[in-house]
Amino acid sequence: MTVARYHGVDLDLSGFKLDVTESAPAPPVLVDWFRRSGLWARCVRLSFRQMMKIESQAPVLLLLTDGGAALVVGRSREHGMLLLRDPYAPAGAAPVPVAELSLKQVWDGTTLLVRASREDSEDEKPFDLATLTRLVWGEKSIMRDVAIGSATITILGVLPVLMIMTTLNTVVTYRSMNTLTLIVVIILIALVFEMLITWSRRMMLVILANRLDTRLNLAIFDRLMTLPLDFFERNQAGELSYKVGQIYKVREFLTGRLMTTFIDVAMVALLLPVLFYMEAVLAWTVLAAAGCIVLVIAAFLKPLANMTAKLVQAESDKGSILVESIYGIRTVKSLCLESTRAAEWDQRVAKLGELNLKMGKLSNWPMVLVMPFERYTVAGVLALGAYIALTSDNPLSLGGLIGFMMLGGRVAGPLVNLAKLLQDVQEAREALSQVGWVLNRETERRALTHGLRPRLEGAISFEDVTFKYEGAKTPALDRISFAIESGTMLGLVGRSGSGKSTITRLLMGINRDYSGAVKIDGTDLREINLRHLRQSFGVVLQENFLFRGTVKDNILAGRPGLSFEDAVRAARLAGAEEFIERLPKGYETWIQEGSPNLSGGQRQRLAIARALIVDPRLMILDEATSSLDPESEAVINANLQRMALGRTMVIVSHRLSSLVDCDLTLVLDRGKVVDLGPHRDLVERCAVYRRLWLQQTSQPDVQGRTHAAPAPKLAHRG
Template sequence: MDVLRQLRGFYRERLHYLILSIVCLAAATAVGLITPNLLRKLIDDVIVPMKFNDVPLLALTVLAVVCVKASLQFAHGFFGGRVGNYLAYRLRNACYEKLQFLSFRYYDTAKTGDLMSRLTGDLEAIRLFIGFGFAQLLNVFFMVVFGSIMMFSLNWKLTLVTLVTMPLLAAVAFKFESRIHPAFQEMRLALSALTTAVQENVTGVRTVKSFAREPHEVEKFSGRNERYKNNQIFAAGLWSKFFPIMEFLACACVAILLGVGGTLVINHGMTLGELVAFFSLIWYIIAPVWGLGFHINNYTQSKASGERVLEVLNQWIDVRDQPDAVEVAATEVEGNIEFDHVTFAYGNKLPAVTDINFEAKAGSVIGFLGGTGSGKSTIIQLLMRAYDVNEGSIRLDGTDIRELGVRSLRSQIATVFQETFLFSSSIRNNIAYGLKDVTMEEVIRAAKLAQAHDFIMELPEGYETIVGERGMGLSGGQKQRVAIARALLKNPRILILDDATSAVDMETEHEIQAGFQEVMRGRTTLIIAHRISSLRHADEIIVLNEGKIAQRGTHEQLIQVPGPYRDVYRIQYADYLVKAAGGEVQ
């Protein structure tokens, strides 16, 4: 029950609904005990003495009991449904909110399908148990206690003899719970893996088809499906052993009751009506104990689901605001950036960047060049506080960015990533993402600067055209230009271009660069690029190699000295250099 206690804060405000649900179910159980007594009265006081005039009164009494019990069952369902849905609503919001603020480090290893499974199937299992399963589990106790009291009031000796197998029933039920819980945990993990396989396949369907890997994907999915099936079969095997044992023990109770009770009736130790009432009451006890495995099953599923949901809610947020974090407005930010002996490593790996030192004055343009894994994107992520540095510091206008509010810092930065993400919405909404009260004129101006306006106007509904999931329906270059327009519309103090023109042709890149000249003015701009044409106008170019600064200087300075920058320059401008040298590369 520790998991349910940890979740209590999410339904505490509706705890009275849970209590009312339990009370109504307990009352319905108590009212249900009237029926065996009416049956005893019918046999002993009406049928045996043949006083049939009392039959209408007994029939009306039974009808009244049924109506009262039905009303109480309705109230139980009503209040239980309220508390269950309220819990699911708050849990769903809490999980989604937590996912928004979890650090990049968490998403480095998180799987989309697994998270979707937690926010859907696991939450549903918790909702059903808190809303109904918990009250039903307690009702097992109520039925056993109320039924036992009634049976003791009729014949305590027969009660003791009849209930001799009850401890065995309970022991088997608890033994079953100890084995089924790990099975359901494994089943949830297998289902998450299955969901992840489907999600990844649907997202990457173009890659799958382009490589003709459909059979491989089918085989991979079949393997995970096989794992899930085996877990289901294992759980079914546990159930197949549990039910026959429970049925044998339950039937043993009934056999003892009929044998001993029948003997008592023959010897006038009890009346026939009492035996019939006893027979009804024994099932009143056996049924909940017999169904204890089902309720334990529900509890086990909700427990496993609760653990998975709490794993998200209790996840540590690596990057968070300090208690005295400073909030800054755009008007207060000049844009001076300073990296002071910065070293950072992802987890226990080797440092991604080591002893990085540079300063970007307000309004300056700094370019970064380097091969894959050289640390270019890491520098950008550290500036955005996607991660906190291991050593050294990063300062904005002289203040360590760890002393600034995370949202406040990021609101001053606009980033165009190499991998463009667009939402399933209109192009206008994608450009104006995250901004309020943006006019259409401002959206169009940003699109024109990003060289996106012309192709947008050629679409069927212009700026109101709905793009597919992850921008499906647009080419890579079109998506990237929309992302650039989105960054420009934000009007940031710091602009980051992470290989922002990699998906466009050289001509479009030149046009976009021309548009950038206007928006870069007065802003600090950091450019990551593989094309020297994107960097040659930077105030300083930093060349990275294996996480360290290998060279730095202006374009004119770097091409004059041997090193990786001149090597890249010669490769990219080989044809031009050959012509300039009269057929020989300089």
């Protein structure tokens, strides 16, 4: 807390998750906590001398071997001591000087470095080729070792060529058996070393790819989780999944073809001087052939890029059909839509197959056109070398000619690969653009890490709020204003499209581009830390997603550090304890994907228990009982009064019978406030509410049950 306050941030203790089996938090847990609070943090190992060299005046957190911690608040360099303070000591407590020998007895070097995050942090930079290049460059030690290994392999590869030249020029001419034996031994030794170094280089590339995959997985998932909800609502899950998956094609390009080609090309620099020394004319022709290959491939780059873009989109469309069909398999089966979905799948597959055929025809042309130049670097060089040997005053020896041909192949191969790399670059750029289309959206990261974290009591007010969904012609909320005190049970009613769910979305910060002001306890909602705001809400929707796992795990999803007793308490409050105890394994019963072993009412009660586990000050039930049978609805409604005790509740429902017990009911129509009051008053004075009530009951209950509530404030314009 002291370190965070030094950088102007108050840590949110509710966001700190410590496993009940741990006596002290692990360094990764602390780092994650600091980062989620908007700070930059990293756990490193430092020596005492390194700690003495730090010039910053910011406190540094030392993690001690006994599970404790100490703050470095200063340095006494003339005496060779660090000035430490107990994190729990009063603010004015004097620091204690500690020498290196004493500190080493309780500290192994584990240090937590924390600073204020910068606006242009890595997390907010565009996800582009520069980002991936920085990730690759972060592993420069491995790349250096790979480069050294490649240089060694090149040298060892040249050695047999030189040996062959010597064999042809010396051993055969002078019939020297001893020289031949020595050459064979040297070649075998070089081969063994080349095998070992090749194996090591490939393992280093595997390690590099594995590290990059790990970092990419973490970075991509983190970025996805900070994208706003409405982005996911507007796009298909299959399409998003496919486009994000393109990042691994780019990674394979960076660590595969790009790296090996550039390493090989760098090695060409070692061989070209040798070739020019042996025969300059032949060396120039090899370079000319490689240049012609570059020109041929460059001529096809634009058509190939256009075709690649079409292929990627076709693959995305096909993937979206598959994911959508699997996700909605229950609907597909129940409505016998198998043939319809299969026909749509066949259409997408046929389109993709057609594009693949066109791509194959187009990509065949450059491959065929470069073949003469590739063949020249192998066979043509031999023919031209033989001609030079026959006509030149200084002819090449037989060994020199064969050696040049072998070395020329080693030079021509990387040059040809460099030319073909242009096509791979285009494909990688297209794949990266697909990833960027998803990840380079405006995120909620700043709202999730910055802002106020007030203690919320639950008073809600809307002041002249207007909001319109993207692409809509009319506003979903049109200059609405109302206010309720904390502890109020508020019902929201109105016809479909009147703006009920939109109010809950604004309260949860899902949509923030509205005019006017939404306030909680007098604080503008957009000034409140978004994570803190959402953690203060318990939300139950009409359709709730339960994760694969046990009943207990699903209830504790919002607070995994809580105990089994907390799960039981939340289940009891939600009215779920009774049916959980009848399950085969009780709280340890496994819930499959889609929760087919639970009824709709059971799923809803588990969702309510999951919302209550965080003990929220505000709770939203958005059509939570609309799809339930009467018995399940009655169970949930019977527990509403207990759940509402000590918290503000906002209940959206089409069934007015479930809102009779609400302190206040807000009546909406076409995005405007019609009235606000208790059930009995609304039946008498509000024509819209009375009409809805009469439609749902043949016997209007004007003596609706209510309980005392603070007087509402209502302000709306006609």
